Amino acid sequence: MSTNGRRPSRYVSMPNTPVDRDMAREPVTTEPAGRAGRYAGLFAYARTAAERIAASPHRPVTGRAVRLRAAALALLDAPHRTPPDHEVPRTAAYDALDVLVEEWPSLAVGRLDGADVMRSRPGLWGRLMTEWPMMEYADALVAALPRLYTGTESVLEIGSGVGNATARLAPLYRERLVWTDRELSLVRHSRWPGTGRVFDFDLEPPDDLGRFDAIVGINALHCAADIARTLGRLRRLLLPGGILLLAEGNSPTRSDGTPWALDLLFNAFDGWWDRGGFRTRSEWREALSSQGYTDIRTSAMTAGSDDLGGLIWAYRPE
Ligand SMILES: C[S@@+](CC[C@H](N)C(=O)[O-])C[C@H]1O[C@@H](n2cnc3c(N)ncnc32)[C@H](O)[C@@H]1O
Numbered sequence: 001m002s003t004n005g006r007r008p009s010r011y012v013s014m015p016n017t018p019v020d021r022d023m024a025r026e027p028v029t030t031e032p033a034g035r036a037g038r039y040a041g042l043f044a045y046a047r048t049a050a051e052r053i054a055a056s057p058h059r060p061v062t063g064r065a066v067r068l069r070a071a072a073l074a075l076l077d078a079p080h081r082t083p084p085d086h087e088v089p090r091t092a093a094y095d096a097l098d099v100l101v102e103e104w105p106s107l108a109v110g111r112l113d114g115a116d117v118m119r120s121r122p123g124l125w126g127r128l129m130t131e132w133p134m135m136e137y138a139d140a141l142v143a144a145l146p147r148l149y150t151g152t153e154s155v156l157e158i159g160s161g162v163g164n165a166t167a168r169l170a171p172l173y174r175e176r177l178v179w180t181d182r183e184l185s186l187v188r189h190s191r192w193p194g195t196g197r198v199f200d201f202d203l204e205p206p207d208d209l210g211r212f213d214a215i216v217g218i219n220a221l222h223c224a225a226d227i228a229r230t231l232g233r234l235r236r237l238l239l240p241g242g243i244l245l246l247a248e249g250n251s252p253t254r255s256d257g258t259p260w261a262l263d264l265l266f267n268a269f270d271g272w273w274d275r276g277g278f279r280t281r282s283e284w285r286e287a288l289s290s291q292g293y294t295d296i297r298t299s300a301m302t303a304g305s306d307d308l309g310g311l312i313w314a315y316r317p318e
Helices: 035-055 063-077 094-108 114-119 124-130 136-149 166-176 182-187 227-237 282-291
Strands: 157-159 177-181 197-198 212-218 237-247 294-303 306-315
Touching: 035 094, 035 294, 035 306, 063 094, 094 114, 094 124, 114 124, 136 166, 136 212, 136 294, 136 306, 157 166, 166 177, 177 182, 182 197, 182 306, 197 282, 212 227, 212 306, 227 237, 227 282, 237 282, 282 294, 282 306
Parallel strands: 157 177, 157 212, 177 197, 212 237
Antiparallel strands: 237 306, 294 306
């Protein structure tokens, strides 16, 4: 246990991040009203997209497309979900699923990949990343950081992308924040307080990146070529006693193997289909402990009986 005095009780209460079912010591909080219905609606919509891809006469000829179609079949194998009888807000995830079905003939033969499809629909990727459900991961992480590590003097964000969390972190941490992505274009175009840097977490960090009290990442680290090696790199960027706090989705979401609703969509993208997509909580624990992190904890974002992932945090020993 840290003695640096800035780490509060490890068993903190975090609104909207209910207990990880296999971490009995974590506190139980309630699921926000409406999340289960919204998720059931999204799941049913993704299943319809999967039906159309599975029934399409266009057969996949690339590794990416083969995985995408396999993800469609896995969704169809999962128990049917009745969408809620009330209307649920339609977000960019629905639009992106529509586009996926529309572009399937080109995706199947490798004429396009997910990134090409998004480039041809300006604004869609930014909306997809910052609207529900993706924004819930950023919200949970930003709310939890000050509770898990008080008096944070320096924060590094990895894989900041279009700034789902950066936009929320920057007003709080200002010049104490360094946000990073491997894509120069994303870093260059961002205009938040703090410093934007290019950092490819598959490689050694730039020498002058600095060392940090807190390193955070939202739905980014699962893209790593070798998660354990990257975790080792990040540990060296942490100050003694510092926290690594991740928000990551989870798939499958049920013990019967039901995939996360958007597995299908994200299989169109490099960094997902070729890297294994979301990991399970036990895979994160194992990778963290193999790299010498301590006090490994998790919390779950549930939607009824689906476990959508949530927070994972651990500390660099003093
Ligand atoms: C799914 S997006 C999430 C972005 C952002 N964290 C969010 O929540 O909106 C994943 C991000 O990780 C970045 N990424 C993928 N592999 C990376 C790597 N090896 N090093 C750094 N960033 C990487 C991508 O460029 C992308 O911006």
